Amino acid sequence: MPPREPTSPVATLRAHPWLTSAVAGVAVVLVVVTALGGWARSTPEGAVSVAAGTPVEATPFRIRLDEAAATFVHDGRDAEPGLAFVVVEGRLELEAPESVGFTTVTGAITADLTSTYDQFGSPTEEPEAEVTVTADGSTLLGIGPGLVYDVQVTFVVDEASVPERLTVTLLQHARRASALDGELGWFDATPVARVALDVAPLPATRPEPEGF
Protein backbone atom coordinates (compact mmCIF):
# COMPACT_ATOMS: atom_id res chain seq x y z
CA MET A 1 0.00 0.00 0.00
CA PRO A 2 1.52 3.30 -1.01
CA PRO A 3 2.22 5.67 1.88
CA ARG A 4 -0.40 8.44 2.28
CA GLU A 5 0.78 11.86 1.39
CA PRO A 6 0.36 14.21 4.41
CA THR A 7 -2.17 16.90 3.49
CA SER A 8 -1.47 20.50 4.37
CA PRO A 9 -3.86 22.36 6.74
CA VAL A 10 -4.73 24.78 3.96
CA ALA A 11 -5.68 21.92 1.69
CA THR A 12 -7.88 20.46 4.44
CA LEU A 13 -9.65 23.78 4.88
CA ARG A 14 -10.20 24.07 1.16
CA ALA A 15 -11.54 20.55 1.03
CA HIS A 16 -14.30 21.34 3.58
CA PRO A 17 -15.47 24.93 2.94
CA TRP A 18 -18.81 24.67 4.79
CA LEU A 19 -17.23 23.12 7.86
CA THR A 20 -14.47 25.71 7.78
CA SER A 21 -16.98 28.54 7.49
CA ALA A 22 -19.06 27.16 10.35
CA VAL A 23 -16.04 26.83 12.63
CA ALA A 24 -14.84 30.31 11.68
CA GLY A 25 -18.31 31.72 12.29
CA VAL A 26 -18.56 30.13 15.74
CA ALA A 27 -15.08 31.40 16.59
CA VAL A 28 -15.99 34.94 15.55
CA VAL A 29 -19.20 34.84 17.57
CA LEU A 30 -17.28 33.63 20.62
CA VAL A 31 -14.72 36.42 20.24
CA VAL A 32 -17.36 39.12 19.70
CA VAL A 33 -19.57 38.00 22.59
CA THR A 34 -16.53 37.81 24.85
CA ALA A 35 -15.36 41.25 23.77
CA LEU A 36 -18.80 42.72 24.50
CA GLY A 37 -19.01 41.11 27.93
CA GLY A 38 -21.96 38.98 26.91
CA TRP A 39 -21.07 35.99 29.02
CA ALA A 40 -21.55 37.80 32.32
CA ARG A 41 -24.79 36.87 34.06
CA SER A 42 -27.16 39.75 34.37
CA THR A 43 -28.31 38.57 37.77
CA PRO A 44 -25.38 36.76 39.38
CA GLU A 45 -27.40 35.49 42.31
CA GLY A 46 -30.83 35.63 40.71
CA ALA A 47 -33.97 36.89 42.38
CA VAL A 48 -34.32 35.58 45.90
CA SER A 49 -37.48 35.23 47.93
CA VAL A 50 -37.59 37.39 51.02
CA ALA A 51 -40.13 37.71 53.78
CA ALA A 52 -42.34 40.75 54.23
CA GLY A 53 -40.64 43.39 56.33
CA THR A 54 -37.15 42.48 55.13
CA PRO A 55 -35.07 45.34 53.65
CA VAL A 56 -33.81 44.54 50.15
CA GLU A 57 -30.84 46.15 48.39
CA ALA A 58 -32.29 46.84 44.97
CA THR A 59 -29.62 49.20 43.63
CA PRO A 60 -29.87 52.18 43.87
CA PHE A 61 -32.59 51.70 46.49
CA ARG A 62 -33.15 49.95 49.77
CA ILE A 63 -36.77 48.79 49.78
CA ARG A 64 -38.87 47.18 52.47
CA LEU A 65 -42.39 45.93 51.83
CA ASP A 66 -44.63 45.23 54.80
CA GLU A 67 -48.23 44.49 53.85
CA ALA A 68 -50.79 44.70 51.08
CA ALA A 69 -54.47 45.50 50.92
CA ALA A 70 -57.15 45.97 48.30
CA THR A 71 -59.30 49.06 48.43
CA PHE A 72 -61.80 51.09 46.44
CA VAL A 73 -60.47 54.42 47.73
CA HIS A 74 -56.86 55.50 47.93
CA ASP A 75 -55.69 58.90 49.18
CA GLY A 76 -59.19 60.27 48.73
CA ARG A 77 -59.38 59.04 45.13
CA ASP A 78 -62.13 56.60 44.10
CA ALA A 79 -61.30 53.70 41.82
CA GLU A 80 -63.11 53.78 38.48
CA PRO A 81 -66.25 51.56 38.34
CA GLY A 82 -65.20 47.92 38.05
CA LEU A 83 -61.62 48.68 39.16
CA ALA A 84 -59.85 48.58 42.50
CA PHE A 85 -56.52 49.55 44.03
CA VAL A 86 -53.98 47.08 45.39
CA VAL A 87 -51.87 49.03 47.85
CA VAL A 88 -48.54 47.78 49.22
CA GLU A 89 -47.10 49.60 52.22
CA GLY A 90 -43.39 49.81 52.82
CA ARG A 91 -40.31 51.96 53.08
CA LEU A 92 -38.04 53.38 50.40
CA GLU A 93 -34.56 54.86 50.63
CA LEU A 94 -32.04 55.96 48.01
CA GLU A 95 -28.52 54.69 48.58
CA ALA A 96 -26.87 56.48 45.63
CA PRO A 97 -25.34 59.92 46.24
CA GLU A 98 -27.40 61.72 43.57
CA SER A 99 -31.14 62.13 43.17
CA VAL A 100 -32.94 59.78 40.81
CA GLY A 101 -36.13 60.38 38.89
CA PHE A 102 -39.58 58.95 38.57
CA THR A 103 -38.85 56.19 36.05
CA THR A 104 -36.13 54.68 38.21
CA VAL A 105 -38.41 54.68 41.25
CA THR A 106 -41.36 53.05 39.53
CA GLY A 107 -39.07 50.77 37.52
CA ALA A 108 -37.82 49.17 40.72
CA ILE A 109 -41.16 47.60 41.62
CA THR A 110 -43.57 45.34 39.79
CA ALA A 111 -46.04 42.63 40.76
CA ASP A 112 -47.65 39.46 39.42
CA LEU A 113 -50.99 41.13 38.85
CA THR A 114 -53.29 40.58 35.88
CA SER A 115 -55.88 42.84 34.26
CA THR A 116 -53.97 45.95 35.24
CA TYR A 117 -54.54 49.60 34.42
CA ASP A 118 -52.58 52.82 34.65
CA GLN A 119 -53.54 55.48 37.17
CA PHE A 120 -55.88 57.05 34.60
CA GLY A 121 -57.84 53.83 34.04
CA SER A 122 -56.34 52.74 30.70
CA PRO A 123 -55.45 49.03 30.37
CA THR A 124 -51.74 48.16 30.54
CA GLU A 125 -49.88 45.02 29.58
CA GLU A 126 -47.61 45.25 32.61
CA PRO A 127 -48.57 46.44 36.11
CA GLU A 128 -47.69 50.12 36.58
CA ALA A 129 -46.73 51.10 40.10
CA GLU A 130 -47.46 54.51 41.53
CA VAL A 131 -45.40 55.38 44.59
CA THR A 132 -46.89 57.87 47.03
CA VAL A 133 -45.60 59.28 50.30
CA THR A 134 -47.69 57.96 53.19
CA ALA A 135 -47.35 61.16 55.22
CA ASP A 136 -49.04 63.41 52.69
CA GLY A 137 -50.30 61.30 49.77
CA SER A 138 -48.10 63.09 47.23
CA THR A 139 -46.64 61.14 44.33
CA LEU A 140 -42.95 60.42 44.78
CA LEU A 141 -41.69 61.60 41.41
CA GLY A 142 -38.09 61.11 42.43
CA ILE A 143 -35.96 60.69 45.52
CA GLY A 144 -32.79 62.23 46.90
CA PRO A 145 -30.00 60.67 48.96
CA GLY A 146 -30.27 60.22 52.71
CA LEU A 147 -34.06 60.44 52.87
CA VAL A 148 -36.18 57.52 54.07
CA TYR A 149 -39.85 57.54 53.04
CA ASP A 150 -42.77 55.51 54.28
CA VAL A 151 -44.51 54.82 50.99
CA GLN A 152 -47.54 53.21 49.45
CA VAL A 153 -47.08 51.42 46.15
CA THR A 154 -50.37 51.35 44.27
CA PHE A 155 -51.54 49.23 41.37
CA VAL A 156 -54.91 49.50 39.61
CA VAL A 157 -56.61 46.21 38.70
CA ASP A 158 -59.97 44.79 37.72
CA GLU A 159 -62.10 44.42 40.82
CA ALA A 160 -62.52 40.72 39.97
CA SER A 161 -58.76 40.23 39.62
CA VAL A 162 -57.76 41.25 43.12
CA PRO A 163 -55.64 38.32 44.36
CA GLU A 164 -55.59 36.79 47.81
CA ARG A 165 -51.81 36.71 47.67
CA LEU A 166 -49.43 38.92 45.75
CA THR A 167 -45.81 38.53 44.75
CA VAL A 168 -43.96 41.82 44.33
CA THR A 169 -40.72 41.74 42.37
CA LEU A 170 -38.02 44.25 43.24
CA LEU A 171 -35.59 45.16 40.49
CA GLN A 172 -32.09 46.56 40.64
CA HIS A 173 -30.59 48.93 38.08
CA ALA A 174 -27.07 49.53 36.80
CA ARG A 175 -25.56 53.00 36.39
CA ARG A 176 -24.19 53.66 32.95
CA ALA A 177 -24.28 56.14 30.11
CA SER A 178 -27.32 56.05 27.86
CA ALA A 179 -26.67 54.52 24.47
CA LEU A 180 -28.81 57.28 22.93
CA ASP A 181 -27.47 60.51 24.38
CA GLY A 182 -24.56 59.50 26.63
CA GLU A 183 -26.38 60.83 29.72
CA LEU A 184 -25.57 58.90 32.89
CA GLY A 185 -28.58 57.13 34.29
CA TRP A 186 -29.98 53.95 35.81
CA PHE A 187 -30.74 51.22 33.28
CA ASP A 188 -30.94 47.45 32.78
CA ALA A 189 -33.52 46.58 35.44
CA THR A 190 -33.09 43.02 36.66
CA PRO A 191 -35.09 41.19 39.35
CA VAL A 192 -33.24 40.95 42.62
CA ALA A 193 -35.90 39.81 45.09
CA ARG A 194 -39.49 38.64 45.35
CA VAL A 195 -41.74 39.40 48.29
CA ALA A 196 -44.95 37.42 48.79
CA LEU A 197 -47.69 39.27 50.63
CA ASP A 198 -51.20 38.36 51.72
CA VAL A 199 -53.68 40.87 50.31
CA ALA A 200 -56.34 42.12 52.70
CA PRO A 201 -59.59 41.74 50.72
CA LEU A 202 -61.79 44.48 49.32
CA PRO A 203 -64.60 45.83 51.48
CA ALA A 204 -67.93 44.10 50.82
CA THR A 205 -69.41 47.17 49.17
CA ARG A 206 -68.00 49.99 47.11
CA PRO A 207 -68.50 53.35 48.86
CA GLU A 208 -70.72 55.87 47.16
CA PRO A 209 -68.67 58.65 45.59
CA GLU A 210 -68.99 61.90 47.45
CA GLY A 211 -70.99 64.56 45.65
CA PHE A 212 -69.93 68.15 45.28
Added chain:
Amino acid sequence: MATRWQHVLGTGLLGLGLLAAGSWVQGWVPDDEDDPGAAPHLRRGAVGDALDLRTATVTVDEVLGSTRVEEFGSELVSPGVWVVVRYTVVASEENTAITFAEMRDDEGRVWGLEGRNSNDCVDSPPGLAAHCTVYVEVPPDALPTLRVRLARLSRDTRFDAVAEVDLGLTRADAATFAAAPTYVVPTATLGDEPS
Protein backbone atom coordinates in the same frame (compact mmCIF):
# COMPACT_ATOMS: atom_id res chain seq x y z
CA MET B 1 -13.33 34.21 -7.65
CA ALA B 2 -15.18 34.62 -4.44
CA THR B 3 -18.61 33.07 -4.40
CA ARG B 4 -21.79 34.82 -3.23
CA TRP B 5 -21.81 33.09 0.14
CA GLN B 6 -18.21 34.11 0.70
CA HIS B 7 -19.23 37.73 0.09
CA VAL B 8 -22.07 37.38 2.59
CA LEU B 9 -19.81 35.72 5.13
CA GLY B 10 -17.12 38.32 4.64
CA THR B 11 -19.59 41.18 5.02
CA GLY B 12 -20.99 39.61 8.17
CA LEU B 13 -17.55 39.11 9.65
CA LEU B 14 -16.56 42.66 8.80
CA GLY B 15 -19.74 44.00 10.44
CA LEU B 16 -19.22 41.98 13.58
CA GLY B 17 -15.58 42.98 13.71
CA LEU B 18 -16.44 46.68 13.39
CA LEU B 19 -19.15 46.34 16.04
CA ALA B 20 -16.72 44.70 18.44
CA ALA B 21 -14.03 47.28 17.70
CA GLY B 22 -16.51 50.14 18.17
CA SER B 23 -17.69 48.76 21.48
CA TRP B 24 -14.11 48.38 22.65
CA VAL B 25 -13.12 51.87 21.56
CA GLN B 26 -16.24 53.43 23.13
CA GLY B 27 -14.97 52.56 26.59
CA TRP B 28 -11.80 54.56 25.94
CA VAL B 29 -13.37 57.66 24.44
CA PRO B 30 -13.55 60.57 26.89
CA ASP B 31 -17.06 61.64 27.81
CA ASP B 32 -18.38 65.10 28.59
CA GLU B 33 -17.23 64.99 32.19
CA ASP B 34 -13.65 64.19 31.15
CA ASP B 35 -13.24 67.55 29.44
CA PRO B 36 -11.95 69.99 32.08
CA GLY B 37 -12.71 72.92 29.78
CA ALA B 38 -16.39 71.99 29.81
CA ALA B 39 -16.70 72.15 33.58
CA PRO B 40 -19.09 74.82 34.83
CA HIS B 41 -17.43 78.03 36.01
CA LEU B 42 -18.36 78.26 39.65
CA ARG B 43 -18.98 81.71 41.10
CA ARG B 44 -18.85 81.10 44.82
CA GLY B 45 -20.35 83.33 47.45
CA ALA B 46 -22.47 83.56 50.57
CA VAL B 47 -26.02 84.60 51.33
CA GLY B 48 -26.41 88.23 50.30
CA ASP B 49 -23.59 88.24 47.73
CA ALA B 50 -24.47 89.34 44.20
CA LEU B 51 -22.89 86.77 41.87
CA ASP B 52 -22.30 87.62 38.24
CA LEU B 53 -23.32 84.78 35.90
CA ARG B 54 -22.58 86.87 32.74
CA THR B 55 -26.20 86.62 31.56
CA ALA B 56 -27.63 87.57 34.93
CA THR B 57 -26.76 88.51 38.48
CA VAL B 58 -28.01 86.18 41.19
CA THR B 59 -28.34 86.97 44.88
CA VAL B 60 -29.51 84.54 47.54
CA ASP B 61 -31.61 86.71 49.82
CA GLU B 62 -32.92 84.37 52.47
CA VAL B 63 -32.72 80.75 53.62
CA LEU B 64 -35.63 79.18 55.47
CA GLY B 65 -36.67 75.67 56.43
CA SER B 66 -39.47 73.49 57.66
CA THR B 67 -40.58 69.88 57.55
CA ARG B 68 -43.68 71.02 55.65
CA VAL B 69 -44.13 73.20 52.59
CA GLU B 70 -47.33 74.11 50.82
CA GLU B 71 -47.70 75.03 47.19
CA PHE B 72 -50.92 75.31 45.17
CA GLY B 73 -52.84 74.14 48.23
CA SER B 74 -50.99 70.85 48.62
CA GLU B 75 -48.90 70.21 51.69
CA LEU B 76 -45.73 68.17 51.33
CA VAL B 77 -44.27 66.55 54.43
CA SER B 78 -40.59 65.66 54.33
CA PRO B 79 -38.97 62.84 56.29
CA GLY B 80 -35.99 65.22 56.45
CA VAL B 81 -36.32 68.99 56.15
CA TRP B 82 -37.32 71.30 53.34
CA VAL B 83 -34.65 73.91 52.73
CA VAL B 84 -36.17 76.95 51.06
CA VAL B 85 -33.92 79.44 49.28
CA ARG B 86 -35.32 82.79 48.17
CA TYR B 87 -33.19 84.48 45.55
CA THR B 88 -33.22 87.40 43.16
CA VAL B 89 -32.24 87.33 39.49
CA VAL B 90 -31.46 90.42 37.42
CA ALA B 91 -30.91 89.71 33.75
CA SER B 92 -28.03 91.48 32.01
CA GLU B 93 -28.87 91.85 28.33
CA GLU B 94 -31.83 89.66 27.44
CA ASN B 95 -34.71 87.91 29.18
CA THR B 96 -33.28 85.29 31.50
CA ALA B 97 -34.55 82.83 34.07
CA ILE B 98 -32.72 80.48 36.39
CA THR B 99 -33.90 76.96 35.58
CA PHE B 100 -31.04 74.91 37.05
CA ALA B 101 -30.95 74.42 40.79
CA GLU B 102 -29.44 71.76 42.99
CA MET B 103 -28.04 71.39 46.48
CA ARG B 104 -24.84 69.66 47.52
CA ASP B 105 -23.06 68.79 50.73
CA ASP B 106 -19.49 67.89 51.63
CA GLU B 107 -20.26 64.17 51.54
CA GLY B 108 -20.70 64.44 47.79
CA ARG B 109 -24.45 64.09 47.93
CA VAL B 110 -26.48 65.97 45.33
CA TRP B 111 -30.17 66.83 45.50
CA GLY B 112 -31.55 67.91 42.16
CA LEU B 113 -34.98 68.99 41.03
CA GLU B 114 -36.20 65.41 40.69
CA GLY B 115 -39.16 64.33 42.72
CA ARG B 116 -40.99 66.82 44.87
CA ASN B 117 -38.26 69.45 44.82
CA SER B 118 -39.05 72.56 42.82
CA ASN B 119 -37.58 75.79 41.51
CA ASP B 120 -40.10 78.53 40.85
CA CYS B 121 -38.63 81.31 38.73
CA VAL B 122 -39.74 83.48 35.82
CA ASP B 123 -38.02 85.13 32.88
CA SER B 124 -36.91 88.59 33.87
CA PRO B 125 -36.20 91.35 31.37
CA PRO B 126 -32.84 93.14 31.68
CA GLY B 127 -32.63 95.34 34.72
CA LEU B 128 -35.84 94.11 36.31
CA ALA B 129 -35.47 91.82 39.30
CA ALA B 130 -37.20 88.43 39.42
CA HIS B 131 -37.82 87.01 42.87
CA CYS B 132 -37.62 83.24 42.84
CA THR B 133 -37.79 80.31 45.25
CA VAL B 134 -36.19 76.90 45.23
CA TYR B 135 -37.14 74.27 47.80
CA VAL B 136 -35.40 70.96 48.23
CA GLU B 137 -35.81 68.25 50.85
CA VAL B 138 -32.58 66.99 52.41
CA PRO B 139 -31.65 64.95 55.48
CA PRO B 140 -30.89 67.14 58.52
CA ASP B 141 -27.26 65.97 58.66
CA ALA B 142 -26.62 67.72 55.32
CA LEU B 143 -27.36 71.22 56.64
CA PRO B 144 -23.94 72.22 58.02
CA THR B 145 -22.24 71.95 54.62
CA LEU B 146 -25.17 72.58 52.32
CA ARG B 147 -24.67 74.75 49.22
CA VAL B 148 -27.09 75.70 46.49
CA ARG B 149 -26.09 75.89 42.85
CA LEU B 150 -28.06 78.08 40.46
CA ALA B 151 -27.61 78.43 36.71
CA ARG B 152 -29.44 79.43 33.57
CA LEU B 153 -30.03 76.08 31.86
CA SER B 154 -31.40 73.09 33.70
CA ARG B 155 -30.37 70.61 31.03
CA ASP B 156 -26.75 71.56 30.50
CA THR B 157 -24.37 73.54 32.68
CA ARG B 158 -21.23 72.80 30.67
CA PHE B 159 -19.14 75.89 29.90
CA ASP B 160 -21.70 77.98 31.81
CA ALA B 161 -21.29 80.18 34.85
CA VAL B 162 -22.91 78.61 37.91
CA ALA B 163 -23.53 80.36 41.23
CA GLU B 164 -22.61 78.28 44.26
CA VAL B 165 -23.78 79.76 47.53
CA ASP B 166 -22.90 78.45 50.96
CA LEU B 167 -26.19 78.56 52.82
CA GLY B 168 -24.46 79.07 56.17
CA LEU B 169 -26.65 76.57 58.00
CA THR B 170 -25.71 74.74 61.18
CA ARG B 171 -26.83 71.65 63.07
CA ALA B 172 -28.95 73.89 65.28
CA ASP B 173 -30.95 74.95 62.22
CA ALA B 174 -32.23 71.38 61.84
CA ALA B 175 -34.05 71.65 65.16
CA THR B 176 -35.31 75.13 64.27
CA PHE B 177 -36.62 73.93 60.93
CA ALA B 178 -38.27 70.88 62.52
CA ALA B 179 -40.28 73.19 64.79
CA ALA B 180 -41.13 75.73 62.08
CA PRO B 181 -44.68 76.08 60.76
CA THR B 182 -45.66 75.05 57.24
CA TYR B 183 -43.91 77.26 54.71
CA VAL B 184 -46.26 78.50 51.99
CA VAL B 185 -44.19 78.83 48.82
CA PRO B 186 -44.76 82.21 47.17
CA THR B 187 -45.13 82.48 43.43
CA ALA B 188 -42.24 84.05 41.54
CA THR B 189 -42.64 87.79 41.06
CA LEU B 190 -41.09 90.56 38.99
CA GLY B 191 -40.06 94.00 40.15
CA ASP B 192 -39.96 95.44 43.63
CA GLU B 193 -41.28 93.15 46.33
CA PRO B 194 -44.02 94.60 48.54
CA SER B 195 -42.56 95.57 51.87
